[in-house]
Amino acid sequence: MSEPEVNTNEEKKGTSDFVEDGKNKMVIKCKYCLSKILEKKTAVYVEQEKELPLMFQGIDRKQGEIKKEMLNEYYHVDNMYIFENIGFTHQVDNYKYLTCADCEAGPVGYYDLDSKHSYIALSRIEHS
Amino acid sequence: MAKTYDCLFKLLLIGDSGVGKTSILFRFSEDAFNISFISTIGIDFKIRTIDLDGKKVKLQIWDTAGQERFRTITTAYYRGSMGIMLVYDVTNEKSFENIKNWIRNIEENASADVEKMILGNKCDLDSKRQVSKERGEQLAIEYQIKFVETSAKDSLNVEYAFFTLARDIKAKMEKKQEASNPTRGSGAHQLRANEQQRRPTSWLSRCSLL
Numbered sequence: 548m549s550e551p552e553v554n555t556n557e558e559k560k561g562t563s564d565f566v567e568d569g570k571n572k573m574v575i576k577c578k579y580c581l582s583k584i585l586e587k588k589t590a591v592y593v594e595q596e597k598e599l600p601l602m603f604q605g606i607d608r609k610q611g612e613i614k615k616e617m618l619n620e621y622y623h624v625d626n627m628y629i630f631e632n633i634g635f636t637h638q639v640d641n642y643k644y645l646t647c648a649d650c651e652a653g654p655v656g657y658y659d660l661d662s663k664h665s666y667i668a669l670s671r672i673e674h675s
Numbered sequence: 676m677a678k679t680y681d682c683l684f685k686l687l688l689i690g691d692s693g694v695g696k697t698s699i700l701f702r703f704s705e706d707a708f709n710i711s712f713i714s715t716i717g718i719d720f721k722i723r724t725i726d727l728d729g730k731k732v733k734l735q736i737w738d739t740a741g742q743e744r745f746r747t748i749t750t751a752y753y754r755g756s757m758g759i760m761l762v763y764d765v766t767n768e769k770s771f772e773n774i775k776n777w778i779r780n781i782e783e784n785a786s787a788d789v790e791k792m793i794l795g796n797k798c799d800l801d802s803k804r805q806v807s808k809e810r811g812e813q814l815a816i817e818y819q820i821k822f823v824e825t826s827a828k829d830s831l832n833v834e835y836a837f838f839t840l841a842r843d844i845k846a847k848m849e850k851k852q853e854a855s856n857p858t859r860g861s862g863a864h865q866l867r868a869n870e871q872q873r874r875p876t877s878w879l880s881r882c883s884l885l
C-alpha cells in the first residue's frame with residue numbers, strides 16, 4: 548500500500564492507528580477482561596508527562612513503597628459520566644485513580660480533583 | 676459533544692459492617708490484583724452503563740462503610756441518591772434486625788421518594804444461615820420494598836438487583852412526568868425531537884441534567 552507522503556514524518560509512534568481527529572478512533576477496553584471503558588471518539592488524545600503507580604506492585608516491595616512509571620500518552624475525558632464503565636478509588640493526595648469496573652485492574656489512569664478531569668493512559672488499556 | 680446517555684442514577688449501598696456491601700458492588704476479590712496498588716487504597720464508587728429497555732442509563736454506585744453505623748450517616752451522605760440497596764447478611768441475625776433502623780435512618784435523612792430494595796446477601800452459606808428467606812420476604816412486604824437474596828461470592832442475583840432498582844427509579848420518574856402532564860397518555864416519555872426541545876422539564880432531559 549502506498550502511503551500519502553505528506554503526513555509520514557508527522558506521525559508519532561503508531562498513535563495514528565488509534566487517534567483520529569485528535570480523538571480515540573476505537574473503543575477503549577480493559578486489557579484483562581475487555582470490559583468497555585470508553586466509546587469511540589469520546590476522549591481527546593493528549594501528550595503529557597505524568598507518573599502512574601504500577602498495576603502490579605510485586606510482593607517483594609518494602610512497606611509503604613509505591614512503584615511508579617512515567618507515562619506520556621493519555622486520553623483526556625472532561626466529564627466522568629462519559630465513561631461507559633469505570634471505578635474511582637478513594638482519594639490519594641489530589642487524585643482518585645481509575646480502574647476497570649469489572650476486574651478492578653488499575654490504575655488505568657487518574658482523576659484530578661481540582662479540574663475534575665480524567666486521564667486514561669494509552670499503555671494501560673486495549674484498543675478494539 | 677453529543678450526550679452519551681439518557682439518564683443518570685445515583686445509588687447507595689447501606690447495611691451493617693461485614694454484610695458484603697463492598698463485595699456486592701466491587702468484585703469478590705481473591706485474585707492477583709490483591710497485591711496491586713488498587714486493593715490497598717480501595718474503590719469509592721463505580722460508573723456503570725446499562726441498557727434499560729432501550730435507554731442508555733448510567734449508574735453511579737457508591738459504597739458506604741457499615742461501621743459508621745446508622746446514627747452517623749446523615750443527609751449529606753444521602754444527597755442526590757435516587758436508589759438505596761439495603762443489605763443484610765443471612766448468616767447474621769443482628770444485621771437483619773438492623774434493616775429496620777437503616778430504613779428509619781433513610782426516612783429521616785434521604786429524599787422521601789428514594790427507591791429502595793432489600794438484599795439478603797451470602798445466601799451461598801446455607802449451613803450458617805440464621806435468617807430464612809421467608810423472613811426476608813415478610814419484612815419486604817411490611818415495608819413494601821422489593822427483596823432478593825444475593826451471593827456476591829457466586830455473583831447470584833447481584834446484576835438482577837441493580838437492574839430492578841434502576842428500572843423502578845425509571846418507572847417512578849416516568850410516572851411523575853405523566854402526573855405533571857395529565858393530558859398525555861402512557862407514551863408521555865416518547866416525545867419527538869421538536870417536542871422535547873419545547874419541553875425542557877420532560878423526565879428525559881431532567882434526569883440527564885443531574
Ligand SMILES: Nc1nc2c(ncn2[C@@H]2O[C@H](COP(=O)(O)OP(=O)(O)OP(=O)(O)O)[C@@H](O)[C@H]2O)c(=O)[nH]1
Pocket residue numbers: 690691692693694695696697698699739740741742796797798799800825826827828829
Ligand atoms: N460466603 C460469602 N461471603 C461473602 C459474601 N459477600 C461478602 N462476603 C464476605 O464477607 C466479608 C465482609 O464483606 P465486605 O464486602 O467487606 O462487607 P461490607 O458490608 O463492605 O463491610 P464494611 O465495609 O465494614 O461496612 C468478606 O470477608 C467477604 O469476603 C457472599 O455473598 N458470600
Ligand SMILES: [Mg+2]
Pocket residue numbers: 696697698738739740741
Ligand atoms: Mg465495605
Ligand SMILES: [Zn+2]
Pocket residue numbers: 577578579580581582647648649650651652
Ligand atoms: Zn477489567
